[in-house]
Every structure is written in C-alpha cells, then in structure tokens.
Amino acid sequence: MTTGTRWLDSEQQVAWRAYLLGTARLMAKLDDDLRQFGLGINDYEILVRLSEAPERRLRMAELADRLHQSRSRLTHTVGRLEAAELVRRTSCKSDKRGVWAELTEAGFSLLDHAAPYHVEGVRENLVNLASPEDFAAVGRVFDAVSEHIGQR
Amino acid sequence: MTTGTRWLDSEQQVAWRAYLLGTARLMAKLDDDLRQFGLGINDYEILVRLSEAPERRLRMAELADRLHQSRSRLTHTVGRLEAAELVRRTSCKSDKRGVWAELTEAGFSLLDHAAPYHVEGVRENLVNLASPEDFAAVGRVFDAVSEHIGQR
DNA sequence: CAGATTTCGTTCAAACTTCAACCAACAACC
C-alpha cells in the first residue's frame, strides 16, 4: 500500500466489517427461517411488495426498481413464483409492453402464514438487539446510501 | 393479517426497508466498481483476509468462517481465484485434511491496486454519508447481530 | 487400540443470478 489514500480509521474499519459480517449472518438466518415456507428472503420481499400494492399487483419494472433487482432476475424469480401459483402475470391494457405481477390468493395466504414468523425473526435477530436510537441511526444511514446511489 | 403478532412499528418498518434497499444498492455499487479489476466484492474480501493473515495465508475453514460462507462456496471461489493465479493452495503439514489458501504475489499486487479505489468507494457511498455517531451505531448494531447469531 | 464421531475440504447436480441479445410497443422528431 502506497501513498495518498485515505484509509478507514480503525473504528470505521471495525464498524464496516461488523456490518459486512452481521449482514451476511442476518440474511442467512432469515433465509433459513423462511425455508420452511418454501421461500427465500428474496421471494418473500416480492410477495410483500405485491401484497401492499393497490389490487395487490405491480408492474414488473416497478417491482424490480423497488427491490433494486435486474429485470432479468425478476423475470426468472416471478416465473418460479408463478409456477408455484403464488403470483399470476397479466398483461397491461394501457401499455401493451407491460406486465402486471399479481399476488394470488394462495400467495397472499402463504404470506399471511410466513409474515408473523419472519417479522419475529427480524425482531429477534436485529431490532431487539439495538437501542431504538441506534436502530434509527441505521435507518438514517442506509436511507442516505439509497438516496446517494439512486436508481440503477 | 390476524392477531397476536408484534409487527414492526412504522419507524422500524421504514428503517428496515431502508437497510434492505440501501444494502442492495451499496453492494451492487461496490461490486460494479471492483469489476474493473476483475473482482467482485466477495473475491475482494477473500484477498483482504488473506493479505492480513500471518504469511498471507489461512485455512479454508477459517476463511469460510470469517466471511460466513459455506465451505463449498469457498472451494469454488478459491478455485477461480487460483485459476486467476491470485491465490495458491498448499496442503497443510500438521493436519493432512487441511488446505492453506495463500495469497500470491500477483494477488497481493492486484489488491494493492484495487484497495485504494475500493476504500474510496466505501467512503463515498457509505461512511461519508453518515455522521460519525450514526456510523458508530451501525457498527454496534451489526456487531450485536453477529454476536447474537454466532457461528453457523 | 477398535470403533464411533467429528472435522476438513471437495464433488456433483440442482437452483439461482448475471449478462448480452433480442423483440415489441411506445415516444420524439422532422
């Protein structure tokens, strides 16, 4: 290592590593816990977004943006969810290129079962471990990150 | 959604989502930035851990633990890094099951070039966006998460 | 010390993600 670089100081370094490791462990844990419902955290998030949307449906592109995923990835994932009958695709009248991804009754019902369990996992492995102030700080920081990096 | 579940309150909800989206965007960005060196963030972290270890080498299992990866995944990744001559495998004398992953000169040199650039990315897209207090809070929170979830 | 158990790392196949290429529909422009 040579000149001129502003390295992270030791506190920052430690925090950065903690974030990397903690995130890896947390995601793995949440993923694991969802497996009993046949879902990964990625599938779960898709279902949640749909469940919250008007008429429980969203355009593919919109959904991809909200999750920061490539359209391609979403196409594949929704394809799987559709095969599992958790999601249905319908084509969009007003823009004939468009496709709605819509939560099915079965999808909603599965989410209904999985959600309490999942939320409990988020609490137990994250929220409850932090003071409200610290957790709020996490929110602020990653909000700023999102904001800064912006859309793809 | 029915009864008895302690949902996240709206603040917590917002913070949780910000974390998910922010992390997705941040990782994608850092990954992108490293691509010019032919590395992903995962490869990068492996090289860093090796570079810091005594004799610039670590046992596979130890490395996997530090990164919270499955051994299988690490085997594959190190296989690729070895093909790229950034890492070398040598077998362990004292435990004949064991394998050392060791950073090559080329690996060290690549890291040397990539690191300043990467660190700058971490600063610009994360560290500089947060107050020192907030960033410290992130460290505390994810340290607690790591601690709580523990080894796989 | 034999046998049972655990640990280390790899392998294979299946599952998932990425990337580039692509087609169709919309939009702009002249």
Place this chain on the structure above:
DNA sequence: GGTTGTTGGTTGAAGTTTGAACGAAATCTG
C-alpha cells in the same frame, strides 16, 4: 407517416451458489 431512439420484458447460455453426499484424516471413548 417513417425514421430513430427508448423502455418493458423475456430468453438462453454462462457463471455462481447451494445442499447433500462423500472420502480422508483427526479426535474421542471405552
């Protein structure tokens, strides 16, 4: 109204990750 460019979404192949199964070496137990 025909270019030209952009956006929405899919495809297929290549690359990566997962998960179960495995063999070999270490460790534990009686």
